Amino acid sequence: MSKPAYKRVLLKLSGEALMGDDPYGINRATIERTVADVAEVAKLGVELAIVIGGGNIFRGVAPGAQGMDRATADYMGMLATVMNALALADAMRHVGVTARVMSAIGIEQVVEPYVRPKALQYLEEGKVVVFAAGTGNPFFTTDTAAALRGSEMSAEIVLKATKVDGVYTADPKKDPNATLYHSISFDEAIAKHLQVMDATAFALCRDQKLPIKVFSITKPGALMRVIMGEDEGTLVHV
Numbered sequence: 001m002s003k004p005a006y007k008r009v010l011l012k013l014s015g016e017a018l019m020g021d022d023p024y025g026i027n028r029a030t031i032e033r034t035v036a037d038v039a040e041v042a043k044l045g046v047e048l049a050i051v052i053g054g055g056n057i058f059r060g061v062a063p064g065a066q067g068m069d070r071a072t073a074d075y076m077g078m079l080a081t082v083m084n085a086l087a088l089a090d091a092m093r094h095v096g097v098t099a100r101v102m103s104a105i106g107i108e109q110v111v112e113p114y115v116r117p118k119a120l121q122y123l124e125e126g127k128v129v130v131f132a133a134g135t136g137n138p139f140f141t142t143d144t145a146a147a148l149r150g151s152e153m154s155a156e157i158v159l160k161a162t163k164v165d166g167v168y169t170a171d172p173k174k175d176p177n178a179t180l181y182h183s184i185s186f187d188e189a190i191a192k193h194l195q196v197m198d199a200t201a202f203a204l205c206r207d208q209k210l211p212i213k214v215f216s217i218t219k220p221g222a223l224m225r226v227i228m229g230e231d232e233g234t235l236v237h238v
């Protein structure tokens with residue numbers, strides 16, 4: 001059997017990966033499907049760090065957050081990622097994968113704080129580390145947290161699992177004529193203002209020479225194909 005293309009990866013899962021077709025929240029069948037894919041990769045021996053988003057929960061409270069101070073709303077968003085992280089780690093436990101949740105904001109009674117050497121130790125022990133609360137700062141995104149933690153963990157690549165199957169010339173949800181890139185440089189993605197990831201995340205990965213692979217979270221087998229180094233999604237490179 002062929003070997004995985006990577007030893008250590010940072011997987012960015014959007015909150016969407018837990019939501020399914022529901023308007024918001026966590027959908028049982030969807031989280032189980034996502035976790036089954038993740039477990040398959042972990043069982044191959046690939047060291048797996050995960051940054052989880054919070055959009056699925058935040059969407060549910062967003063109407064109430066209207067007119068709210070931006071930083072306060074962002075802290076709510078970060079807390080949403082903590083809930084997702086707990087759900088994700090628990091679902092992994094059900095399929096025999098040991099996961100540890102680490103939070104970027106102090107919430108010790110619930111999850112342990114992010115401590116870089118400890119996270120590295122967990123990875124070396126074969127545990128999946130789920131990074132919660134993004135970067136711990138308002139005005140950032142979980143994509144930027146993925147770039148940051150990916151750099152800190154010396155991951156070989158950031159895998160962005162999202163709603164679309166790669167980076168397009170324009171937002172494929174708005175422009176039916178948009179075409180898919182097989183690969184694209186960071187400079188081009190930033191210059192063309194491609195919105196699939198925010199510019200802060202792109203710039204950090206570019207500076208750290210940390211490539212990103214953008215692929216679909218809903219396409220069956222896509223994560224495994226990416227892990228095996230097969231042709232899937234879009235590579236964003238230096």
Ligand SMILES: Nc1ncnc2c1ncn2[C@@H]1O[C@H](COP(=O)(O)OP(=O)(O)O)[C@@H](O)[C@H]1O
Pocket residue numbers: 013014015016053055143161162163164166167168169170171172173194195196197
């Ligand atoms: N050039 C582009 N290529 C691909 N997707 C794009 C592009 N521009 C905008 N998008 C949109 O970006 C979305 C992914 O970004 P985002 O909403 O931040 O995802 P996530 O919630 O997975 O972090 C896609 O659903 C897509 O509609």
Ligand SMILES: O=c1ccn([C@@H]2O[C@H](COP(=O)(O)OP(=O)(O)O)[C@@H](O)[C@H]2O)c(=O)[nH]1
Pocket residue numbers: 013014015016052053054055056058073074075076077078080081133134135136137138139140141142143145
């Ligand atoms: O470092 C961070 C990461 C996230 N957030 C907040 O948390 C929300 C949820 O994260 P994101 O939108 O990136 O989740 P996703 O779209 O991937 O589900 C964001 O809207 C922000 O309000 C933040 O303030 N700082």
